[in-house]
Amino acid sequence: MKKMSMMLFTTFFCSSLLLSACTKDTAAPAAPSTAKESATASNVAPVGQFPIVKDKITLKVAIKGSSLVEDMKTNGYTKWLEEKTNVHVDWTILDEKSSKEQLNLLLAGGSLPDVIMNLDVSPEQQMIYGEQGVFVSLTDLIEKYGENTKKIFSEMPEAKSAVTAPGNKIYTLPYINDCFHxxxxxxxxxxxxxxxxxxxxxxxxxxxxxxxxxxxxxxxxxxxxxxxxxxxxxxxxxxxxxxxxxxxxxxxxxxxxxxxxxxxxxxxxxxxxxxxxxxxxxxxxxxxxxxxxxxxxxxxxxxxxxxxxxxxxxxxxxxxxxxxxxxxxxxxxxxxxxxxxxxxxAPLKGPNGVQKATWLAYDKVSNGKGQFIITNANKNQEATMRWADAMYTFEAALYSNFGVEGSSWEKAKPGDLGRDGAPASYRLLIPYGRVQNENWAQYGLNYRTDKDYYAGQAVLKLPDKEKMYYDITKKNYDPYKPKLEEIVPPIFFSPAESQQLADLDKTINDFVVSNIALFTTGDQDIDKGWDNYIATLEKMNLKKYIEIYQKALDAKNVKK
Known part of the structure; x- marks a missing residue:
């Protein structure tokens, strides 16, 4: 049964990798090393000027649905962003629970959207589709049109490192959420x-x-x-x-x-x-x-x-x-x-004195996962880059995450202080986390820093949500986090290694998760089933899986 499951997954994955090595009888187009200026570039306004296009354009964007957003089409942030940029969006909303499977089907179907957003495209998939030219390398587009993106890369070099694939290719823009808690x-x-x-x-x-x-x-x-x-x-x-x-x-x-x-x-x-x-x-x-x-x-x-x-x-x-x-x-x-x-x-002390807190040290840059990808179906790549870059402003972050100014948030008033006692930059008028139609519920692209975004929110009354989150995390969890060098950083792999990992990663980790449930509930006896569990991991080629990661980590460390 396990062997059959692995075969079914491999078959499905091969069908989903459009123009990949799994499809042997289709000639894959060469991936462009640089993004050439398109025929629509003349419609794009100079960097820093808005709207970003003279004549309105429409982008087809695939995005994961959110249970907290009523309608992306009529959403307050959608309207604000369109008015500011002159870019209209034709949304393809994927199911929140099965978005990865739906994305694979979308890619395999041949009718690509212009943009893939907030769908956690793995570094392995970025390399595979990038090398085949399905995903556009953004390196040159960033240099010419990414005013805010370049500033972020300068202020947060780890963000650029997290999304830069071998050959200086960047297939995704980073989603930045420098949130301490x-x-x-x-x-x-x-x-x-x-x-x-x-x-x-x-x-x-x-x-x-x-x-x-x-x-x-x-x-x-x-x-x-x-x-x-x-x-x-x-x-x-x-x-x-x-x-x-x-x-x-x-x-x-x-x-x-x-x-x-x-x-x-x-x-x-x-x-x-x-x-x-x-x-x-x-x-x-x-x-x-x-x-x-x-x-x-x-x-x-x-x-x-x-x-x-x-x-x-x-x-x-x-x-x-x-x-x-x-x-x-x-x-x-x-x-x-x-x-x-x-x-x-706080974390609990175990029988051997172990007491750890999970630290997502690279989560602030989405751990290298693809959150904004331009496909080769996009005829307005320059305008799309500017549209994405506009989402990195502080004002856009407030609209994207909270909603419309004056309704969900407002600028700070004289005397307003943030959680650290420093002058605040904005006031939150409606708590986050409710079903609404003013914001994208933390979707889109973001540049949320701990200093400006989180500490910049005015403390209007106590208890204050952000202050409470920060204080309890500092007290109960920060002392127990591991060392940074103990955590696997964002890593890119060669196309061949990416192909291997695409199968190994899901097969092994799905097996681990399912066995956590089986052993916990007693559906599988721990003592009697442990040796078979370990043997199955070995048959799944766990050794090769670790070797691939080791090779990529060593290569990353050499480049530092």
Whole structure:
């Protein structure tokens, strides 16, 4: 069955790689080394002038849908950006949960959009499609039309490094979110009123965490006389990636980055999920599950489902929930007030003294994933570059993430101070995280710096969301983050290596994730099944997988 699954995936992936090496009977066009000026370039205004085109153009843009945006076509930011740039957008909205599969089908179908935006195109795919000329190299376009982009590259060299492929090719523009609390966002939120009612302190060890959950389950902390408390529940799927139940707890045994679960030890790439410590972490998860403290829905429920549990009407039923922030599981400044009741606890000390926090050190540059790609179907590449570059302004960031000026935000008033006591630059009028039609809910391109964007928001009343997020992260998570050299940086691979990784990466990581669920729930016995699990990883060519990463990391380090 496993072999058949791998064959099916390989077949599907080959069909999705348009003009790639999987298609042997089709001649691939040579990738242009530079972007030549198109016939439509004369319609583009000089850099710094708006609108960016004299005669309105339409761009076909494929983007992942957002449950927080009512309609991208009539959205307030969409209208503002069109008025400013004279660029109209014809949207192709991909399903939020199956966007990767839909993107592959879109690419395989031959009818390409002009722009692929916010679809997390991997560095491997960027290399494959870039080398075939399907994705346009932006290097020359940035040099000529990327006023803001070049400024960002100068101020944040790691952003340029993250998106620069071999041969000085840039196939995607970076999405910048230099958010301190977001970089340490695999947190565990605990419902504090239950701790207070039961006379419990915040747990600091795995044993104390177990005892807290047992009390939540058995001592009726919500006081309704029913056994309806859910002690611990996590989330699954693309909308709940920061709510995976294993990440926070596994970091008490071995470092878990929540994604590929890779680390760098003394310059050597390695993985966590084939180590004895990983096995011990799975045993702890299984113990929580067997004792009824970990809800089975943890491997099926999405972010919306978690929010339904945390915001259960009238009475609280959720005890501990891993999440990025309160906005993931509660309604910030909502009537229930639970966004303040759920508070993140610090990483727990494990049996061998391990106590780590997942640090997404490169997440501020989207870890090299493609967030804005121009395809070879685009006849207005110069105008598209200027349109993208316009999204990097501070004003655009406020429209993109909050909404219309005067409705969702306004300029700071004299005396307004940010979270650090410095003069603020803007006021937020409506809390983020609700379904609306004024902003793109953090989609598009962004240049959000911690200093200007996050610390620049005026603190109008306490508790203040941004100040609270910053303070609790600084106190409970920052002391436990790993060293930067222990984290795998954004890496590009050769086309041949990209082809190999495209299969290996998904096959191996899907297998790991599925076995976390199987071992945790006891559907597969840990002691009896561990050797077979390790043997299967070896058959999946884990050794080659690590070697490819090692070779690319070594090459990246040589270039420094």
């Amino acid at each position: 977001c970089s340490l966002d695999f947190k565990m939120y605990v419902y504090k009123p239950w701790l207070d009612k039961l006379g419990l302190k915040e747990p600091t060890t795995l044993d104390e965490f177990y005892n807290m959950l047992k009390a939540f389950k058995e001592k009726d902390p919500n006081g309704n006389g029913k056994a309806d408390e859910i002690a611990l529940i996590g989330g699954a799927g693309s909308t709940a990636t920061k709510s995976q139940v294993d990440v926070f707890l596994m970091n008490s045994f071995i470092y878990d980055d929540g994604f590929k679960r890779m680390t760098v030890n003394n310059g050597k790439v390695d993985v966590a999920y084939n180590k004895p410590e990983w096995k011990e972490g799975l045993k702890y998860l299984n113990k929580l599950y067997k004792d009824g403290l970990l809800d089975r829905q943890s491997f099926t429920i999405d972010k919306a489902g978690l929010k339904t549990i945390a915001e259960n009407p009238d009475i609280a039923i959720g005890g501990a929930i891993p999440a990025h922030s309160p906005s993931d599981i509660t309604i910030v400044e909502g009537k229930s007030g639970r966004w303040l009741d759920y508070q993140p606890i």
